[in-house]
Amino acid sequence: MAHAEAGFGTGVFMVGRSPAFKRVSDMVARLAVCDASVLIEGETGTGKELLARALHYGSLRRQGPFIPVNCGALPETLVESEMFGVCRGAYTDARTDRPGLVQSAQGGTLFLDEVDSLPVHAQVALLRFLQDGTFRPVGGVREERSDARVIAASNADLQGLVRSGKFRADLFFRLNLIVLVVPPLRDRGSDCMLLAEHFVRVFALRFGRPARPLNQATVDWLPLYSWPGNVRELENLIHREFLLNEDETISIEPLAGVALPARSSVSCAEDAVAGLQPYRQARASALEAFDTAYVQQLLSQTHGNVTLAARLAGKERRAFGKLIKKYAIECSAFRSVSPDARIGETDRQ
Structure with missing residues (x-):
């Protein structure tokens, strides 16, 4: 059995034993030593920054700085100066030269989280830096150089943003060289x-x-x-x-959208006999318990996407919708727990 933890130095550990986890941890070990730019894709909360740190601390750059940047938190008017620095006199308050994050990451790794949030003018400057390692500070006349590895991350559909003109295609293709996809939990x-x-x-x-x-x-x-x-x-x-929780064990109530498993057919049969239920009534109760649990589980997996759930069940959407209505299952309960889900948004009921 695989180890529960994969270590990458300096206290960076990833926990898991699943095949999906093993694929990612093996990929991180391979990519850490190649020193190329990497794009990490995955849903919110999957641990993209942890993987970026693992790539850094597992590499020859581990003695250099790891500079994380949340691109979505940078004001649009300041993003270039924050990223590439400012030369004295570039604007009224620029009284001294100030290095940017790219220069601060010299010899280490620059992690650009939510890279899809960069405005177009910053995307152009980032593309130039990715191409030849050079950049120009705001107000500067000379190009400067920084030996920093760039790791970018996004939970957005970058290809869709390219099609809509919100993300530069040339930058996408540059970032898309090596892609590491983080599986959802x-x-x-x-x-x-x-x-x-x-x-x-x-x-x-x-x-x-x-x-x-x-x-x-x-x-x-x-x-x-x-x-x-x-x-x-x-x-x-x-x-x-x-x-x-102050009990001897930690007890947590099930969260909204949890489809608890149906009781086994043997258990249902035992209960029916113990309660002297007629065969037809007992059979109907068992089928109802199965149908309810089955539909709830599918809706949980698809975050309330009825069309996708019906497809997974091998049923027509109308027939699957009748089951939902028959057992008074609220699809909204499954949607409300997944504000970030991107599966078939237009198909949702």
């Missing part, structure tokens, strides 16, 4: 339990408290939730419950 199977236990240990150490186990009911439902906020959502949940 819902595709990582039992990794959610490993991560939950890991976070319990982390918070126990941080707050000087004993590491209490999760109770069995919590263990049962955690893998059934779709985790729209991914690892960040799980970490925040464990953080809150670790601090507020």
Whole structure:
């Protein structure tokens, strides 16, 4: 069995055993030493910055700086000066030369999170830097050089932004050379339990408290939730419950959208016989329990996308919609837990 943790130096660990996790950790180990630019794609909260740090600290640049930049937080009017620096006299308040983030990352790694948020004029300057390692500070007359590796990340559909003219095609193709796709937590199977236990240990150490186990009911439902906020959502949940829950075990109520498994046919049959239910009534109850759990599970996986759920079930959308109506299942409960889901937005009911 694979190790639960993959270490990349300087305290950077990724936790998991699933095949999806192993593919990513193996890819990180390979890409860390190649020193090329990398584009990390994945949903919000999947750990894109953690992977960027793993790429940096697993590389020969590990002794250099790791400079993270949230491009979405940079004011549009200041983004170029923040990125590439300012020369004295460039504007009224520029009384001295000030280096930018690109220069600060000299010999290390510049991590551009939410790179899709860069305005077009900054995209042009970034493209030039990616091509030959040169840049020009705001107000400067000479080009300067920085030996910094660029790792970019986005949770947006960059190809769609290129088609709509909001992201430069030449920059996209430059960034798209090596792509690392981070799987969402819902595709990582039992990794959610490993991560939950890991976070319990982390918070126990941080707050000087004993590491209490999760109770069995919590263990049962955690893998059934779709985790729209991914690892960040799980970490925040464990953080809150670790601090507020004072029992011997940590008990967490199922979150909205969890499709609890239907009871087995053997259990239903035993209950029916014990309760002396007629055959027809017992059979109808068992079918209703199965249908309800099955439909809820599909809607949970597709974040309330009825068209996609029907397709996965091998049924026509109209027929699948009748099941939803028959069992009074609220699709909105599954949509509300996934504000960032991008699956078939136009198909949603």
